[in-house]
Amino acid sequence: MADAKVIPFGEEPRARRKARRAGRTGHGTGLAPVPEARTEHPPAAVPRTNPGRSLDERIAGGLAFLRRRITGDYEVDDFGYDEELTDQVLMSLLRPFYEKYFRVEVKGVENIPSDGGALIVANHSGTLPLDGLMLQVGVHDNHPAQRHLRLLAADLVFVLPVINELARKAGHTLACAEDAQRLLERGEIVGVMPEGFKGIGKPFSDRYKLQRFGRGGFVSTALKAGAPIVPCSIVGAEEIYPMIGNAKTLARVLGLPYFPLTPTFPWLGPLGAVPLPTKWTIQFGEPIPTAGYPPEAADDPMLMFNLTDQVRETIQHTLYKLLVQRRSVFF
Numbered sequence: 001m002a003d004a005k006v007i008p009f010g011e012e013p014r015a016r017r018k019a020r021r022a023g024r025t026g027h028g029t030g031l032a033p034v035p036e037a038r039t040e041h042p043p044a045a046v047p048r049t050n051p052g053r054s055l056d057e058r059i060a061g062g063l064a065f066l067r068r069r070i071t072g073d074y075e076v077d078d079f080g081y082d083e084e085l086t087d088q089v090l091m092s093l094l095r096p097f098y099e100k101y102f103r104v105e106v107k108g109v110e111n112i113p114s115d116g117g118a119l120i121v122a123n124h125s126g127t128l129p130l131d132g133l134m135l136q137v138g139v140h141d142n143h144p145a146q147r148h149l150r151l152l153a154a155d156l157v158f159v160l161p162v163i164n165e166l167a168r169k170a171g172h173t174l175a176c177a178e179d180a181q182r183l184l185e186r187g188e189i190v191g192v193m194p195e196g197f198k199g200i201g202k203p204f205s206d207r208y209k210l211q212r213f214g215r216g217g218f219v220s221t222a223l224k225a226g227a228p229i230v231p232c233s234i235v236g237a238e239e240i241y242p243m244i245g246n247a248k249t250l251a252r253v254l255g256l257p258y259f260p261l262t263p264t265f266p267w268l269g270p271l272g273a274v275p276l277p278t279k280w281t282i283q284f285g286e287p288i289p290t291a292g293y294p295p296e297a298a299d300d301p302m303l304m305f306n307l308t309d310q311v312r313e314t315i316q317h318t319l320y321k322l323l324v325q326r327r328s329v330f331f
Helices: 013-021 055-071 083-101 130-142 155-159 163-169 177-186 196-200 217-225 248-254 269-273 295-299 301-325
Strands: 005-007 075-077 105-107 118-122 149-153 189-192 229-235 281-284
Touching: 055 083, 083 130, 083 163, 118 130, 118 177, 118 217, 118 301, 130 149, 130 189, 130 229, 130 281, 149 177, 155 163, 177 189, 177 217, 217 229, 217 295, 217 301, 229 301, 281 301, 295 301
Parallel strands: 005 075, 105 281, 118 189, 118 229, 149 189
Antiparallel strands: 229 281
């Protein structure tokens, strides 16, 4: 299989995507013209709001997609992100879980900017990181601009075979300040879950109690990039794998941060790995602007503490409010 074209950092991939979706080839947009060969086979991706394509058109689009994968006539950015594969394959695989299984309801999506960079800060839970994947679908499918969320992931994700490659293709990158700042300055929506393994691996008895947010590194990154911070609260993920125990010795042997014991896993074998079909709600809060701060603000520890505490308290308060409003865990 031929190698994909890599878009170097700084080539304004978002503008190119907008031009491609509008049916242009890049002329008159300030971008380098797209080669003629590519204009004969435009990407087959269409908005989900336009499902009226005929069977022949869908088949033709699928064949064109396969042809581009085989010939290497597709693009990835310098982080390894493959937008076409994400939209047409990965999102399509996740969408049934999002729409039918967890029945995710999204609120406050208008608080995510229509363009430019922004940092979405969310709570983390569920034993396995399905909340990040559902958040990614929720942003794309509900935002009017169908924006793509670039998630910051833990080191463990990028050492696991297969998972590493899929994560890169889906736009995830290492949870480090340098990568996050580059993405924000590029105008991307970046997602971070500061609780990390402390949140996703906490016992069921501590559900919906936010863990420590670290030293506020995400706030410093947002300040340096001048990007707004959007608090995000996710309800429903806590109950998909109720973690009633942690086999710490086995976790150390396997090199994992924890080894969960749930009412069904590992007692029921592979069947125990099936998540419970809980009802989810994702709510985005009002953005906290950072553009008005001076450059040296990112080195002010008191400001870091105050902004971090503000974001954490906003998420925690919204979690409590959503819990009071929901009818049940499953409906």
